[in-house]
Amino acid sequence: MLRIIRHSLCAAAVAGSAAAAAAPMSLQDYLALNGRAPDKHIAYGAAPSQFVELFRPAGKGPFPVVVLIHGGCWTVQFGGITQMRNMASSLAAQGIAVWNVEYRRYDEPGGGYPGMYQDVAAAVDRLKQEAAASQLDLTRVVAxxxxxxxxLAQWAASRHRLPSWSPAWVKDPLAIPQVISLGGLADLRLQAALIKSSCERDTEQLAGKPSAARPDVFLDTSPAEMLPAKIHTVLVHGEHDTVSPISTGEAYARRARAAGDTASVVLLPGGSHYDEVAATSPSWKIVSAEIRKALGL
Known part of the structure; x- marks a missing residue:
């Protein structure tokens, strides 16, 4: 019998009454998030959105690494990398390096399929070149x-499963054994209706048009089609997340486990879709604890 592990029971004890008392964060609260400036700005391409920000902890490494990938409905409309600096600042203060990824979204020149996926792949693999100079421990990485x-984080951790015909395929991608999806929308096939209602995105904008050579557009764009990826996936959802409710995480976990991977589901008591990424939210105690656990800290 498939058992979905909900960490909400222990999470409620961690968050305590503060989580219950705090109002769930709104979109406007999310858009107001920011953090300290990054330590490095590193371009991996010529386009304005082809760069990463490195947040490096003080002191001597090697440091474990979080590959952080912002959301925003795959569009430039809802912010992204700036808001992730809030999390990145807190993690760096805990001794964790953060690789904050920017990429071309569907409504930017060259974005969508395959450019968005090629950007994420290039940004993640750029870590290999930076590791020695910035004392980054690539044996301890979580997306x-x-x-x-x-x-995109689940895709990045699964892309060693890409078919060789995919434009985003590369040889020997950076290995990422664990991924934490915060209110993720990762099953592009089964969640197409939810993605449409939550983000007003169509499959074609995210996965491209089918063709004779590529009749199934999900095979190289949807992590659910790349199972088993031999990774552990943690699917985190706010109790009041209406963009990506906990049922989406449960559905993905069932599919991952059926394929032979491991997956767990975490509920954030009192949290919305935006508390998931705010270091100022009571939910951060739970989220940061999951990140630290994934890195063996």
Whole structure:
């Protein structure tokens, strides 16, 4: 019998009454998030959105690494990398390096399929070049993504499963054994209606048009089609998340487990779709604890 592990029971004890008392964060609260400036701005391409921000902890490494991928419904409309600096600042203060990824979204020149996926792949693999100079420990890496970024983080950790015909395929991608999806929308096939209602995105905008050579557009764009990926996935959802409710995480976990992977589901008591990424939210105690656990801290 498939058992979905809900960490809400222990999470409620961690968050305590503060989570119950705090009002769930709104979109406007999310858009107001920010953090300290990054330590490095590193371009991996010529386009304005082809860069990463490195948040490096003080002191001597090697440091464990969070590959952080923002959401925003795959569009430039809802912010993204700036808001992730809030999480990145807190994690860096805890001794964790953060690789904050920007990429071309569907409504930017060259974005969508395949450019968005090629960007994420290039950004993640750029870590290999930076590791020695910035004392980054690539044996301790976790991908963390929010909303649309949850989809891309799960894809990034699974892309060693890409078919060789995919334009995003590369040889020997950076290995990422664990991924934490914060309100993610990662099953592009089964969640197409939810993605449409929550983000007003069509499959074609995210996965491209089918063709004779590529009749199934989900095979190289949806992490659910790349199972088993031999990774552990943690699917985190706010109690009041209406963009990506906990049922989406449960459905993905069932599919991952049926394929032979491991997955767990975490409920954030009192949290919305935006508390998931705010270091100022009571939910952060739970989220940061999951990140630290994934890194063996």
């Amino acid at each position: 963390v993504g929010h909303s649309a970024g949850g989809h």
